Amino acid sequence: MSQGQLPPGFEALEPFAALWAAGTRGQRVGLRVRSRPPELEAFYSAVRELLAPALSYLDARPLADLNEADARLLDLVLAVPQVALAVEQQRDAEAAHARVQARFVVDRTSADFGQSASPSATC
Numbered sequence: 001m002s003q004g005q006l007p008p009g010f011e012a013l014e015p016f017a018a019l020w021a022a023g024t025r026g027q028r029v030g031l032r033v034r035s036r037p038p039e040l041e042a043f044y045s046a047v048r049e050l051l052a053p054a055l056s057y058l059d060a061r062p063l064a065d066l067n068e069a070d071a072r073l074l075d076l077v078l079a080v081p082q083v084a085l086a087v088e089q090q091r092d093a094e095a096a097h098a099r100v101q102a103r104f105v106v107d108r109t110s111a112d113f114g115q116s117a118s119p120s121a122t123c
Helices: 011-020 025-034 037-048 051-059 068-103
Strands: none
Touching: 011 025, 011 037, 011 068, 025 068, 037 051, 037 068, 051 068
């Protein structure tokens, strides 16, 4: 048997890891706006039950010590707010929101500015 992409205990999320474990917020937003409602709902249903255990699992490990599977789980968990927004809040209006969001491209975040510089100092 091949080793999974995620830590043990999170096998139910394996089918979603390749797509939803995106490394940046911009990628996660892009996934949300390009996904159809059944895809969003399938991921949301699978991750909802494992979200608390995943957060506890990740909380117990220093960020600098995450291995590849742990980091992929973190990226997967970070996709949840995007998907939850579409599934829980926007529901049938998600298609309209997605069209607008697709035109609003975030190419920098506060993390791009580092610890010593503020956005206003570099813009």
